[in-house]
Amino acid sequence: MLEFRTQGFNGYGVKYSPFFDSRIAVSAAANFGLVGNGRLYILGLTPNGIVAEKWYDTQDCLFDTAWSEAHENQIVVASGDGAVKLFDLNLDNFPVQSWHEHKREVFSVHWNLTSKDTFCSSSWDGTVKIWNPTRPASILTLPTNSCTYSASWSPHSPFLLSCVSSDSHLRVFDVRAPTVSGTTNHLVSATSIHNAPAVSNTPYACTIDGPGSLLPPIPPTVPRLANGTFPPSECLTHDWNKYRDTIIATGGVDRLIRTFDLRMPSQGPLAVLPGHGYAIRKLAWSPHLPDVLLSASYDMTCRVWTDGIGLGVGGPGVSMGKTSEVVQGPAREMGRMARHTEFVTGVDWCLFGAEGWCASCGWDERLLVWDVRAIMG
């Protein structure tokens, strides 16, 4: 396990470069993000450990960051003062572009993975904005009317993006869809995350572990309403599955990870994964395995999960399949990493090399680079 200390700054977001296997960016904030400056670290993995190749100080704390998918030296950050800034690593000290349209804290930025020429940002001001780095103003503003903690492009379509927000909803926007009214701009679905779980498990069902529920039991401490739904709770993070193009995982204040199938979102979550002791701050599907999910939580742990649906032989969470056969096992926690000593706020998978490498950051001023396979039980 490699480590880098972000001295004086509490980490909020971490991202591997999509171009270099040895480059990691960390967005961080002083004073746990309460007040004060922010800093963007550009770190290099070297034989001598992790070194800071460059850093940028900002006026306000930085809640998230996203590498450009089109330009290896460019990276955007989400700032607490409502600004979205684009940095170019060839230049020191100052951003090459700064947009100040959001009226409140920007909580997430995410680059379009397929078209690569746009990125999105989400904010407490209840909007998601779409930007082109070459344009002086945002291209599109999508209203959510709720504090939006996380927005993300589909890895499968350049037109689809999703977001989760304080109102316990998962929204999916299609930028091609017609504008119906001010509140349904390009919106194609808004799913209540707190809906009761789907009765039958999944359309893929092919049990390998015999009878019984494939979902882990939801502990009685999790509050449930009489009709089986959960109380609404703020959703803080979500991610698109990289292999199953209709699957999104969500996580938030109610400490449950859920997976949804966008083909039938109103039927409730496919899988509900309890385990975290406090709110879940960040989720990331593996870029290598279709069923493996990594989470970071206020309980100061990172955990690795399988939602039980793997492609190929050998069972879920084992390896990339050699066939397209779909198998299903129990959704479960596969391991946890508890080295952080404060809230863990960011995780990201390495796109290169062996399939288990990832990075995590937290309020303990540390970036950890580690191998998920080492903690899988």
Place this chain on the structure above:
Amino acid sequence: MTDALCGPSNPLQHLQKHTSVDRTLQQDRLVGPRHSPVQDFRSQSQNAGILDPEFNAFQAGAPIAAEPPQFHHPQQGPARQFDPSVQGGPSNWAVDFQRLNLSNSASPLPQQKSAYQPPAQRSGPGGWHQEFMQHEVHPQPVSSPLAHQAYQPYMGHGVGNFQSQFAPRAGQPQQQQPAQADKGKEIWDDEAFEQAFDSARLAMLGQEEQGQSRTKETLEQLTEPTEITVQPTNLDHISEQARIGADTIDHQESNNRTEEEITRDENDELARVAGDLLDKVKDDQSQKFQQSNFLALMRRFRDHEVRVEGDRVVNNESSPERNNSRMTGAVDSEGTGMGQSHGFA
């Protein structure tokens, strides 16, 4: 048509050929666009359709009917309708011809007005013809020469187009057509034009509707790969749902308080929030939570040992300072433990 030109001929044969040709032309014009350059031209030339009936009528009764054969001569080949030398007519005719040629291609309406004075008399395709016939019978010194001049070039123009674009070798003199038949054709023209326009309008509407539905269909198809159905999203349940978490925080700042009051209140609020947060984790006896720097800071906030001043956290002396409302996000829903701490995000 080849027969008409090259083979042994008699006048009756010529007439038959001619009428059949003419009917084809009319239908071509009326039925709607076809894939011939002539139709393209005619759809652009507003004058051509208007003039043909008058031309026929004029040929039937006009005194200058002898002139057209000059440029319908079979030996001539494709008529170069814009060449004054071919016309062989009066010099002013050639001049008018050129002027009207301009009017037809560039800006027909104003030029027409000057040529057809008074414009109000041109009520329809047949109106001009009738007017002209009157002029022939009872020549009026003021308007007749003008109409006469304007008429001739148009005739040449229309026929020339016909010859060069549609039937270059059909140089049959059209003046042989009986006037009576032409009048019948005129009436039929008016109705048929209306019908044709109606049907064209309907067709266009149909295409439009089809286009709209296709757009939707395309949208659905494009969306299909990800299997997201474009369904009417009922957002009522969201608006009805009670606001929670960060959404409950009102960002509206009251203006009638001094900044000092605000900051003092906000630091008090921060202390309260920190206390709530610590309450929620007080049962957590894990070493990490006991030793957490963040929670230690929260304790100091709760106990008013530190405060936020400007962009820094400072030891408390007297005056509280501005609070960042992100902090207040920590108090929201109940029973979810530290989860609310995300509000710090």
